Amino acid sequence: MSTYDAFEAHVERMTYVNDAAGLLNWDQQVMMPEGGTPARSKQQSALSAVSHEMLTDDELAGYLDELEDADLDGDQQAVVREVRREHERAKRVPEELVERLSRKTSEALPVWEQAREDSEFEAFEDELEELVQLRREYAEAIDPDRDPYEVLFEEYEPYLGVDTAERVLERLADELPPLVEDIADSDAELADPFEGSYDVEIQEEMVRDALDLLGYDFERGRLDTSTHPFTMGTQFDARITTRFDPENPLESVGPTVHEFGHATYMQGLPREAYGTPLGEDRDLTVHESQSRFWENHVGRSAAFWELFAPTVEEHLGESVTPRECYEVANEVYDDNPIRVEADELTYHMHIILRFEIERDLIRGDLEVSEVPAVWNDKMEEYLGFRPDNDAEGCLQDIHWTHGSFGYFPTYTLGSVLAAQIDAAAREDIDVDARVRAGEFDPIREWLREQVHSHGARYTTPELVEEATGEPFTADHFLDYVDDKYRALYDC
Incomplete structure (x- = not known):
């Protein structure tokens, strides 16, 4: 197997894990029983950790290094570019922070839903406070010298600025x-x-x-x-x-x-x-x-x-x-x-x-x-x-x-x-x-x-x-x- 083929297989497995996590998130918002949150938050946290490990591990870093000056066609260059961007951001973020973020977002959803139903911001305030702090930590881990909001914006639109x-x-x-x-x-x-x-x-x-x-x-x-x-x-x-x-x-x-x-x-x-x-x-x-x-x-x-x-x-x-x-x-x-x-x-x-x-x-x-x-x-x-x-x-x-x-x-x-x-x-x-x-x-x-x-x-x-x-x-x-x-x- 060529380096690019091994790299692509690694990326595909990582994508499948992320997509499985997405289905769990869909289920939580649409069909999951109300009492399912404690288990779901742990499941989501575990999958986030696995995905983060795959994105930041030494094997992927090695592939990216080997492919830096490789003779690749345009499509392959685009794949390497996109994965490198995500890899370089993710490797700066501690795994335990990724797990905490995933767990907190899963835990916060039912709290927000109830607060919204009751129209009571104070019931959601502590959750939001923790989410803001976690996202600040996340942005600081990626680049402590840049505007943290700019760093977070690039999660959703990395190229327009x-x-x-x-x-x-x-x-x-x-x-x-x-x-x-x-x-x-x-x-x-x-x-x-x-x-x-x-x-x-x-x-x-x-x-x-x-x-x-x-x-x-x-x-x-x-x-x-x-x-x-x-x-x-x-x-x-x-x-x-x-x-x-x-x-x-x-x-x-x-x-x-x-x-x-x-x-x-x-x-x-x-x-x-x-x-x-x-x-x-x-x-x-x-x-x-x-x-x-x-x-x-x-x-x-x-x-x-x-x-x-x-x-x-x-x-x-x-x-x-x-x-x-x-x-x-x-x-x-x-x-x-x-x-x-x-x-x-x-x-x-x-x-x-x-x-x-x-x-x-x-x-x-x-x-x-x-x-x-x-x-x-x-x-x-x-x-x-x-x-x-x-x-x-x-x-x-x-x-x-x-x-x-x-x-x-x-x-x-x-x-x-x-x-x-x-x-x-x-x-x-x-x-x-x-x-x-x-x-x-x-x-x-x-x-x-x-x-x-x-x-x-x-x-x-x-x-x-x-x-x-x-x-x-x-x-x-x-x-x-x-x-x-x-x-x-x-x-």
């Missing part, structure tokens, strides 16, 4: 509020055709029809419900979850289509490359671009509702027009505190709020006990209102429960990239005509060819240029929302 995130967020913070203000000042009244309560079971049938229509492969996936919608898996098993609101029957469509975007990216990754970076996604900015493409540029389009409104009528028993559904899906809210229910415009103010709080927490500029008050103040500053309680405020997201500090900016970066990808796709495909006709195969194939098929072969900036023909830019997103919402609200 936190400076890019800050630049994009600052630009959106400057340019979106005037549009939102013009919408608030307009006289437009959007449709609100739904009254009463709608059975969750009926809503689930409706979103399953949406997934069938879009082309979700249920032979390699499944749909379940969870407190916070998410997607997890591989190209062979990409599972999604959603949630339902009896009073707002179309609220489940957006999150379900969003998670479909994540899952269809996974299902579109090269099957023959499973186990190596060539069969893995290109981190969270690109991942989020796929979910936001389908949620916003397809699922919120007038063309989609021309196609899907009859299905809504069939399941909900309401006489609704495509235009009414389109307006419901695109209403800009002036008082919605929940990020995952936010419209395309104010959504990014939610992200800016979270970004600033988690950055200050990790840098030590904000105490955990101060989070609820600061959250409420920032929501008033950026969105114009205060949440009624902690469940609608600082307890609504699961990310910090996972120790995922640095994750939130990728939502906005992904939304920006989705608009850039959409603009590129429309150069080759009449997207609206295809959507209106229910012909989603050409759209999925274009995305597979331009994005999914590359796995992690390219860095993020390289993949953006490969897929769109230009560097990463927020121009397309700002043009898209300005054109769409000024037309919708006649402002």
